[in-house]
Amino acid sequence: MSLWLHVRGVPAIVGAIALTLVGLALPGSAVAATPSPAGATLAAACFLALAVPVAVGWGCARGDPQLESVSGRPIHLFDLLLAALAVGITCIAALAMRQADLALAGSIAARAVLVYLGFMLLAYPLAGWRVATIVPAIYLLAVAVIGGGEDINHPAWWAWIAADGGDRASWIVTIVLLGAGIGAYLTVRPRRSGLPADD
Amino acid sequence: MIRLRTAVRVMPVFWFAIPAFLFVGWYASIEPRFPADGYPVGATAAGTATLAFVGSFCAACAAWEGSRLRRARLWDAPSVRSQATIALNALLPVVLVALVAVLVAIAVELVRAGIGLPDLRLIAMTTLDLVAFSVAGFAAGLLLPFAVAGPLAIVASFIWLAFVPAIQPVWLRHLTGMFRDCCGLAQDLAPRALIASSIVDLGIIGAAALLVAGPALVARRVGGAFATLAGAGVAGVLLVGGMTYAPTIPRDTALLECRTDGGVTICTWPEHRARAAQLARIVATVRAGWQNANIDAPSLFTEADPTVAPAGALAVGFIGVSYTEDDIIGALATGMLPADPNCPTGATGGIAVMDLAAWYAAAGGMTPDGLREQHGGAGLGGYPEPLTVVDQLRAATPETRRAWMSRAEQVSQACTDWPLDLITVHP
Numbered sequence A: 001m002s003l004w005l006h007v008r009g010v011p012a013i014v015g016a017i018a019l020t021l022v023g024l025a026l027p028g029s030a031v032a033a034t035p036s037p038a039g040a041t042l043a044a045a046c047f048l049a050l051a052v053p054v055a056v057g058w059g060c061a062r063g064d065p066q067l068e069s070v071s072g073r074p075i076h077l078f079d080l081l082l083a084a085l086a087v088g089i090t091c092i093a094a095l096a097m098r099q100a101d102l103a104l105a106g107s108i109a110a111r112a113v114l115v116y117l118g119f120m121l122l123a124y125p126l127a128g129w130r131v132a133t134i135v136p137a138i139y140l141l142a143v144a145v146i147g148g149g150e151d152i153n154h155p156a157w158w159a160w161i162a163a164d165g166g167d168r169a170s171w172i173v174t175i176v177l178l179g180a181g182i183g184a185y186l187t188v189r190p191r192r193s194g195l196p197a198d199d
Numbered sequence B: 001m002i003r004l005r006t007a008v009r010v011m012p013v014f015w016f017a018i019p020a021f022l023f024v025g026w027y028a029s030i031e032p033r034f035p036a037d038g039y040p041v042g043a044t045a046a047g048t049a050t051l052a053f054v055g056s057f058c059a060a061c062a063a064w065e066g067s068r069l070r071r072a073r074l075w076d077a078p079s080v081r082s083q084a085t086i087a088l089n090a091l092l093p094v095v096l097v098a099l100v101a102v103l104v105a106i107a108v109e110l111v112r113a114g115i116g117l118p119d120l121r122l123i124a125m126t127t128l129d130l131v132a133f134s135v136a137g138f139a140a141g142l143l144l145p146f147a148v149a150g151p152l153a154i155v156a157s158f159i160w161l162a163f164v165p166a167i168q169p170v171w172l173r174h175l176t177g178m179f180r181d182c183c184g185l186a187q188d189l190a191p192r193a194l195i196a197s198s199i200v201d202l203g204i205i206g207a208a209a210l211l212v213a214g215p216a217l218v219a220r221r222v223g224g225a226f227a228t229l230a231g232a233g234v235a236g237v238l239l240v241g242g243m244t245y246a247p248t249i250p251r252d253t254a255l256l257e258c259r260t261d262g263g264v265t266i267c268t269w270p271e272h273r274a275r276a277a278q279l280a281r282i283v284a285t286v287r288a289g290w291q292n293a294n295i296d297a298p299s300l301f302t303e304a305d306p307t308v309a310p311a312g313a314l315a316v317g318f319i320g321v322s323y324t325e326d327d328i329i330g331a332l333a334t335g336m337l338p339a340d341p342n343c344p345t346g347a348t349g350g351i352a353v354m355d356l357a358a359w360y361a362a363a364g365g366m367t368p369d370g371l372r373e374q375h376g377g378a379g380l381g382g383y384p385e386p387l388t389v390v391d392q393l394r395a396a397t398p399e400t401r402r403a404w405m406s407r408a409e410q411v412s413q414a415c416t417d418w419p420l421d422l423i424t425v426h427p
Helices: A002-007 A010-025 A044-048 A051-061 A065-069 A075-099 A106-132 A134-146 A168-187 B004-010 B017-029 B040-071 B083-113 B120-143 B146-166 B170-175 B191-213 B218-240 B270-292 B325-336 B350-363 B368-375 B386-395 B398-412
Strands: A148-151 B187-189 B248-250 B257-261 B264-268 B300-302
Touching (some): A010 A075, A010 A106, A051 B146, A106 A168, A134 B040, B083 B191, B325 B350, B325 B368, B350 B386
Antiparallel strands (some): B257 B264
């Protein structure tokens, strides 16, 4: 277990959580901009929220796929648990900070970390952890570039990450996406490349 | 040099090239700032707005190439070719595909504007931007696992190109190498912005090179990279500090084409050559109308930027090929308005500007429909409607008109409260 924790780089993941929460406490995290005429208005917190899912993806990509495939322990499930814990702690802490008025964009970041994990888990069966981390970044880029809706305050339906933090529909879609991601992760294993781990 | 077949098989930049070209072309076609004047500099700049996401694509693909070399332990292994040659082989296709993507966008904008050749300075700047992004992404791929380098390359380049222009001070955007706020017909690209962005790009390239192939001691590498980047940033800031949001200078007035007819001279840009005769006729009619209405009308009308227009000339911009005669009269009337005052808490005489604009347009011969469309509606805050003021001025004596125009111009410069009767029409 300690070897697994060491390989997954848990201190770095904890550092990413701390960095995210400290960043959310800064006033700049709530600053929103519309970077593209056809894009959605995004809070800086949406970019900040990438740190924890990326750190989790990095940690899980560090494992030796050959060795872990013959492990007696369910490493596959441990990784999912690690991802859920890291993202869950960040999400709950961000929501608590929003409640305490410590982070204006806390609920936006809380939703964003769940969305990013959902996309990563969906991409994992096709691409593995190493490449899965790029999918949330591409989604974020797409929202910023062409995710604009009927006006500056309303994003397109698929760009719910840019919706207001209290938007109920966006939370429902987020939970559905996360559920689909967990389902995909548990049912389909990625093809092993045979290459060494990328650490 | 890597063979094309191999490159297409192993390089993501080729896998996604066609979708990227199609997306960029579509994005350029929905760009709202339609370069309707047929000005190559403006149309090319509008096309380079796609750099905001093409830069991310370029950096991410370069990060992948760096990551391949890192994962295979090739970068640090002994090799016949130099590291610079290896990097060049990996990055040349990335830069070329990304450049073609931006060129597709520029081509779409040029077609929309109905013109042929792009501005080469902006294309050269874009190429240098893409080289900087690709080198930075490549360095990230060599130094970090792809799980981190990939998202970092996408997000960092996007924040640099799309969010920096959204923050204060406004001139920070001139360091990014993306000049989407350039240029109106009377403007040209500012060399200061071009040089500043080039220096920053070279700083990024130098810093990335130091990080991956600098001195053996890590502290020296990081320190050198930081110093290079900071030095380039400071040099850039010194060049563009204090500029407005637009990276522009007045366009060379030697390019203006002037014609004199009946004592009236009108100078237009070559892009308006097809409408020059029509513009001259309208200007002559408007000037005659103004003289009949006792308005002091200049005899020289020019499309030059107001900051370089000759003294006594009226600087106007006839923007858009679809301008109607009323639109042109409206543009001339707007050109006659006094400059906005520099009030600490905002001007208080806006109503006088509205009345003056309506009066100049009406006296210049704008049709009743045009007047209703452009100047109709209720007066603000209990003031009389601009068209009511126009009717009163039409019925007034020349002395009354002159006195009213003088008072209205005075009110338009006000920064504090002023008595209402200053802009009422009375003998």
